[in-house]
Amino acid sequence: MNQIWIIAKLEMRRAFFSRRALWVYLLALFPAVLFFGHGISVQYRRSEYAGKPVTPAAVLDRIPVGTPDTEVLATAGQPITDRKWRRRDLDRRSLQYFDGSNRIWLEFENGALKSRNRRTLNSFDEDSKVYAGVFQFFYLRLAVFFGCLGIFINLFRGEMIDKSLHYWFLAPVRREILLLGKYCAGLIASAVIFGGGALLSFSALLSYQSSADLQGYLQTDAFYHGTWYILSAMLGCVGYGSVFLAAGLLLRNPIIPALVMLLWESINGFLPELLQKLSVLHYLQSICPVAPPLDPNVPPLMRMILAPAAPTSAWAAILGLLAVTALVLYAASRTVRRLEINYGTE
Amino acid sequence: MSDDQILFHNVSKFYGDVLGVNKVDLRIPPGITSLVGPNGSGKTTLMNLMTGLVHPGSGSISVRGVSPFAPEKLMRIVGYATQYDAAPRGVTGFGFVLAGLLLHGFPRAEAERRAALAIETVALTHASSRKIAAYSKGMRQRIRLAQAIAHEPEVLVLDEPLNGLDPLVRAETIALFRDYAARGRHVILSSHVLQEVDVFSDQVILIANGMIVAEGEIRNVRDEIHEHPSQFLLHCQQPSRVAALLFEQAEVLAVKIDPEGRGVLVTTRHRDAFAAAVQRIALSGIEIDGVLPMDENVDALYEYLIGGGK
């Protein structure tokens, strides 16, 4: 244990503080920065709309489609904004009203009301769903994936390319212990970075909610949701980390398995239920507390054939991930025992 | 006794289709042993094999009774300064040596003390806080040596350890090797500077094309090579007369007057018979000041065995 910790400590410094790791921080902190930015804009908007004239929603809802714009103006009064433009040979106009909590846009084509769009100044439910989507489709699928790719492949393959792996092999340490030490270093670094990133972005999400929403959430699901988000980010590091560590040991170009894995995880939703369960993402999504809206990247035709598998129970998902990780690490430890220093082929 | 020896038994190693070493049988006793051979002859492969960095395709290796497949035991008694010039990214000289010692399990204070001592031994104390990336080639060589000796190993393996060292440090380094050897430890090194190896080696292993050509003490190796005659220089005042007398001896193949006027150059296949003949000539009243073997250095062996490969 002592040796594992010594190796992990030596490696962690590199994983946390090297200049190469900067982009990993960027990936981890990007959602948090976005949510903080959004929070600032929401607060700005709240103060901006505080003094705007209020038009009751009922008045706007009563206006039927096809009503001329002049009539709408007469019924609803002066809008907050009035925008006119021409596109595809059509005169377009957009009138914006405010009902006290929602912004309502009335869209006109050639002077007749065509549609109305409503958007709240801020909706916690909507934000919570957006966060779930960001977390599952960006954070787990891309940020944790590529972050772990960078951190864990660096542990062995990076040192082979740097021609410095032999220093570890010349230490009085069993190769399996070395592997575990390096894995722990990568895991601690990635779990802290991505777990911390999840915590920060979750805090950012809560930072700008109205006090009523916030109180309600804190008294019900906040702790549960936050914990599972952080835990699933960390478990992502556990699963992806072991795979990339092994890929870095087994293959001279670990980008190939990374590519295959990325594609596999991306098409996961389109696969039969049994195959869907053969992916890290499935288990991570299973323990995410809020179901996200459908991936916005998916084209409409594809949405029709999407058939997400029923989520695995949280504990089964965790145990499954840990079991797969243990298996992969066992295979990697057998490989590292036979590994030779032959930098000439790098 | 194999517990104080390094043993190679029928060891072969191929890198794909390329031969590393082939059917090597070696028994290396404590002392300074030099591996000599042209580039690509298999010296580094032998060193990597005995330290477990590469594994033999066939055969077995034992380093003072420890298998290279057990690095946790082997590396406690072995220190290896490789030829690879790279060092871990962003690490200082002191940090580099210290990391190795921490991995050996030394408590931090003791590890720091040993690291400082090892660095002092290689005369790098002044640069120990600088990053290795900023070191010169010679300094990198020395810091690797410091890491190899920091835990006081019983077997010191050094791949071309004298490359890039200035004369003063070189002399100190050689003194360090001698000190190690004098304490019954192994010092195994490879070098292209043949004269240096000749001066301080107890044993030499000549290797060419992945095969051991000769091994043992330089003199013994020389003796074993019967197909190549030995050459001696007889310092004497009357070279013409000595030459005439020597011509009469059956064991002498050729005699010629040394062009530099030091005496007579004699070529013979039978060293013992030649020694007896010289004794007879001396007893007959002709003054002979000394007999100097002319080809008993590694250079000459190298020439004989490997053939102009230096």
Added chain:
Amino acid sequence: MAVFKRGYERYNGPLTGSATRFLAVPRFVWPKLLGQRFVVILLVLSLFWPLLCAGFVYVSNHADLLPSLGSGGDDGIRKMLSIDGKFFAIFMNVQSTFAILLAAIAGPGLIAPDLANNALPLYFARPLSRWSYIGARMMVLFGILSLVTLVPGLFVFIMQASLASTAWLQANWFLGQGMVLGFLLYIVMVSLIALTCSAYVKWRVVAGALVLAFFFVLAGASQIINQVLRVEWGSLLNPGYAIYAVWCALLGVEAAEDAPGAWESFTVLLLMLAALLAVLLRKLRPVEVVS
């Protein structure tokens, strides 16, 4: 003995013209790339979609053979089988994925090893300028990416043109032109991204990951900007979207109304290409940097 006394002579044979000298680089790299297993696998896989599309083109031009569509036919199905801008936009979109994968495998090995081994001074010591070096490396990718984009695209278009009436060709020649222009822009973009990644990090492996991350992470990042900030301009940060918007304009396909248009996308693409080129030129300095 001095070298000149041994009778060495300056080479007096014909020299390749300076304009075409850079072609020597792709000439040696192409066979090496085509010898790589994964490149070949990807090339083979990339043929399936064009073959499927070719089959679709055949069926759409022989709709009468389908019993349900005989004389009079179902207009809805006929419309679905029609070969138009949308068909080529979908074709290009799918095929472009293979180009990214190929670039991620073939691209990183083009510059990173030269930088890692300090080989650039060797190239620049010969009569190759930085621009011709970049041109040579781009040419390597141009050739290999054309195999999965331009070549199958033209094959499908020519097949459609030959099966359909002359009237179709007269009315839709712009589809062929749009596809060629669109793919050319795409190849330049993907090649520059791959080369810049290869020059930015000296490790091949990391450069490969960076190429993938460039496309996938930017696509994800642009989506979450749109989602979190409730805006549409985030799509412009996604090179995949930006190029698709330009393709749609070239093929006369209506893009989504609330998303950024073709001109905005084209401007962003040009800015991105300029930035990539600037990074590439900065990295390819003919000096040996020893840290």
